[in-house]
Amino acid sequence: MxxxxxxxxxxxxxxxxxxxxxxxxxxxxxxxxxxxxxxxxxxxxxxxxxxxxxxxxxxxxxxxxxxxxxxxxxxxxxxxxxxxxxxxxxxxxxxxxxxxxxxxxxxxxxxxxxxxxxxxxxxxxxxxxKMPPDWQYVHDWRSRYSLGRPIAAHFSTWASYREKPDGGWYDDAKRCPAAPIFRLGIYSINDMVRFMGPAESVQVTTSRLFTERPTPDNAELTIRFKNGCIGGIFASFCVNDGNSYADAVVLNFENGTVYLNSAPPKSPRREVHMQLVIRDGEGPRMVDQAVIPFADRAGTYQWxxxxxxxKGEKLEDTVTPAQIAEGIAVVEAMAKAEQTGTRVLVNNPHVVAKAPARC
Ligand SMILES: NC(=O)c1ccc[n+]([C@@H]2O[C@H](COP(=O)([O-])OP(=O)(O)OC[C@H]3O[C@@H](n4cnc5c(N)ncnc54)[C@H](O)[C@@H]3O)[C@@H](O)[C@H]2O)c1
Structure with a gap:
């Protein structure tokens, strides 16, 4: 060009x-x-x-x-x-x-x-x-297959880091709360908030297993959304299985379950595989599936x-300032939850975005 x-x-x-x-x-x-x-x-x-x-x-x-x-x-x-x-x-x-x-x-x-x-x-x-293609599939399947209310969202991401302190923000719990969640799980917070709407409260559990930094290297965040859905994000720098940034997601709806990147990986990982399972008689049946290039999935830069x-083009359905701020409100509550070891309400009175109807 x-x-x-x-x-x-x-x-x-x-x-x-x-x-x-x-x-x-x-x-x-x-x-x-x-x-x-x-x-x-x-x-x-x-x-x-x-x-x-x-x-x-x-x-x-x-x-x-x-x-x-x-x-x-x-x-x-x-x-x-x-x-x-x-x-x-x-x-x-x-x-x-x-x-x-x-x-x-x-x-x-x-x-x-x-x-x-x-x-x-x-x-x-x-x-x-713009909504990334993996989440676009989730939206489309939800309406096409009448999946109903979201019930739970389980995210897992991991890598193998063995870090030493360097005096930077990664070492500071105030600037890097619940470190693996803030550094890796943040994508899942943002994806969930965009899909579920505002969060109500959070709890967090962390541990330090291998890191020499003062901040944790193993963490789980639980988010209760205002719509009743429960979200869980596990993020860790402790798993050395070669599957860095594994990024597996299971989304349970009232009437079906979406699996994203949830099977053992092929090497090299060039694609994200998604499946939708719904009830068929007394058992489950995979009724739809999708494959998207790894380079297009949530978290990539949309150049x-x-x-x-x-250049002045009006992009359709872009993320709103309120949705971005809602994700940060979850981070603020997570930081307090880490400091106090308690469940913390998400303080988002400045946030105006609404959860999707009847979620
Ligand atoms: N490290 C990764 O793999 C990675 C991956 C994806 C996204 N990110 C994100 O990128 C951002 C930066 O991460 P990082 O790992 O590079 O952090 P870092 O602290 O290791 O490095 C930041 C760099 O910015 C410079 N810097 C700091 N303040 C500056 C300022 N005011 N003006 C100009 N330069 C300044 C520092 O000297 C340093 O070189 C973070 O938000 C992080 O989450 C990092």
């Missing part, structure tokens, strides 16, 4: 992986070209800028002052990101950023609403702007949607 938009990327640890695999090459490269990079560690900025043959900016403000930059990719730690997004949009820069968007739901909601009012685009990978939104 000749008319690529220019992106500058801020925060060059995971952000550098995004530059290398999604902007310089990969899916984003069809729509965006790299204008430059910035990290508060100036040696990192300079090394990566010269590696990619682009500008290494001396500050975030220098990016915001560069009229050639259309979009800022923000890959800094999650705390205080709303403030950086605010500076960007007020300077006329669109934003793409990553999960967890923020740890303050009110700050997140305020900046996302301001972006909408200014006509600026702010996209996240989770929750993604084409970002490009089209910036």
């Amino acid at each position: 000749n008319d690529k938009l220019k992106i500058a990327v801020v925060g060059l640890r995971f952000g550098d992986h995004v530059v290398e695999n999604q902007i310089v090459t990969g899916r984003g490269s069809a729509w965006f070209s790299l204008a430059g990079v910035f990290d508060i560690k100036s040696s990192v900025s300079q090394a990566r800028g010269s590696h990619y043959g682009v500008k290494s900016y001396s500050s975030f403000q220098a990016i915001l002052a560069d009229p050639s930059v259309n979009v800022v990719g923000l890959f800094t730690p999650p705390g205080g990101r709303a403030e950086m997004v605010r500076e960007a949009i007020r300077s006329g820069k669109h934003v793409i950023t990553t999960k967890p968007f923020e740890i303050d739901s009110a700050a997140a909601l305020a900046v996302l609403e301001e972006a909408e009012a200014l006509g600026m685009v702010v996209h996240l990978n989770s929750p993604s702007p 084409e949607a970002l490009y089209r939104a910036i």
Whole structure:
């Protein structure tokens, strides 16, 4: 494409992986070209800028002052990101950023609403702007097969990390609550909230098995939604079975069960397999199934949607600021639940999104 938009990327640890695999090459490269990079560690900025043959900016403000930059990719730690997004949009820069968007739901909601009012685009990978295809299937099956009310959602994700403390946000329970949930389970929180509507209360259980960080490496979060559905997310850095980011989901409805990625994996994992089971006489029957490319499932960066939104196209059925803030309200309650060891009500009075009818 000749008319690529220019992106500058801020925060060059995971952000550098995004530059290398999604902007310089990969899916984003069809729509965006790299204008430059910035990290508060100036040696990192300079090394990566010269590696990619682009500008290494001396500050975030220098990016915001560069009229050639259309979009800022923000890959800094999650705390205080709303403030950086605010500076960007007020300077006329669109934003793409990553999960967890923020740890303050009110700050997140305020900046996302301001972006909408200014006509600026702010996209996240989770929750993604457009409904990802795996969840689109769940929605379609729910109505096509009259699955009824959602009853329970069970998410499991794991990897094998054996981490040492480094003094960063990953070591700080306030900035990284219930660490495996905040770092890996966050996708499932966002997916669930988008599907179920607002949460009512949370409980959390954690343990430290192998990590040398002060934060846990094994955790389970239980969410009670206002619609009565119970959601469970298990996330762990302790399972060394080669199936990193396993990401299995079982969704029980009144009249059927959806399985997503729930069988032993094939290697390499290029696809996500989904099945729907409903009652047939006295037994179960798989009545529908779907296969989607791994690269399209929930949590991936929707570069084409970002490009089209910036170009002024109205995208249908995109995630709302309230839905994004609801996920963060769950994180806020989870942090309190971790600190107190009790069930904590989700404080989301600023949230206006409604649960789907009769769920
Ligand atoms: N690490 C992963 O595999 C991974 C995967 C997906 C998403 N993410 C998300 O990406 C974000 C960043 O994660 P990370 O692992 O890279 O964190 P990190 O703390 O390891 O690295 C953050 C980088 O940003 C820089 N930085 C911090 N504040 C800055 C600022 N104000 N301006 C410019 N640079 C700044 C730091 O120097 C560092 O290089 C998090 O939200 C995380 O959840 C990480």
